[in-house]
Amino acid sequence: MPRAxxxxxxxxxxxxxxxxICAQIVEGKSLRSICLQEGMPELRTVMRWLxxxxxxxxxxxxxxxEDQADTLAEDILHIADNTQEGVKTKTLANGQVETxxxxxxxxxxxxxxxxxxxxxxxxxxxxGDKVENTLKGDAENPIQINATAAxx
Numbered sequence: 001m002p003r004a005x006x007x008x009x010x011x012x013x014x015x016x017x018x019x020x021i022c023a024q025i026v027e028g029k030s031l032r033s034i035c036l037q038e039g040m041p042e043l044r045t046v047m048r049w050l051x052x053x054x055x056x057x058x059x060x061x062x063x064x065x066e067d068q069a070d071t072l073a074e075d076i077l078h079i080a081d082n083t084q085e086g087v088k089t090k091t092l093a094n095g096q097v098e099t100x101x102x103x104x105x106x107x108x109x110x111x112x113x114x115x116x117x118x119x120x121x122x123x124x125x126x127x128g129d130k131v132e133n134t135l136k137g138d139a140e141n142p143i144q145i146n147a148t149a150a151x152x
Contacts, residue, residue, distance in 0.1 A: 011045045013054045021046065022064035028071040069123035072115040079111050 017040075024034045035043040050058050086104040091097050119127040135143070 011041055013049050013057070015055055017041070018049070018055070018057045018060060022060050025061070025064040026067045026071060028068060028075060066123050069119040069127055072119040072122075073127065076112050076115050076119075079108050079115075084108055 021031070021034055021040070025031065031046060032043055034040055035046060041049075050061055053059075084104045084107065085101070086107065088100045088102075089097055090100075116127070120129070
């Protein structure tokens, strides 16, 4: 009797699957959310592919993550320019529930801050804080560096 094909997530690497994963990353999706989709490999499988660098997948993935920073920057503008209506509920000490409808300003601020933080780490030269370190000395009295060998 022939064996039934195993049903489950694909674990065989293909360049088409790698391209689809990277395309979704550029769109702003997390690798975790991509791997939870029907027909996608498990997260640990994709991480193994990255470690093995199958067909240059690591370079393709790295480029996709850098491009994701630009998508996150676009998301920030969209979130900032559009209101998001919602309802806040608060249970008072006497057990009554108080509701308040309106713009979810705090939630939108959290969304923006999270995207700024991630974008700054994915593409620090473009979205990171500019840090400038300069070391200046007196032209007539230059800084002296004395190197000594460590005695172990």
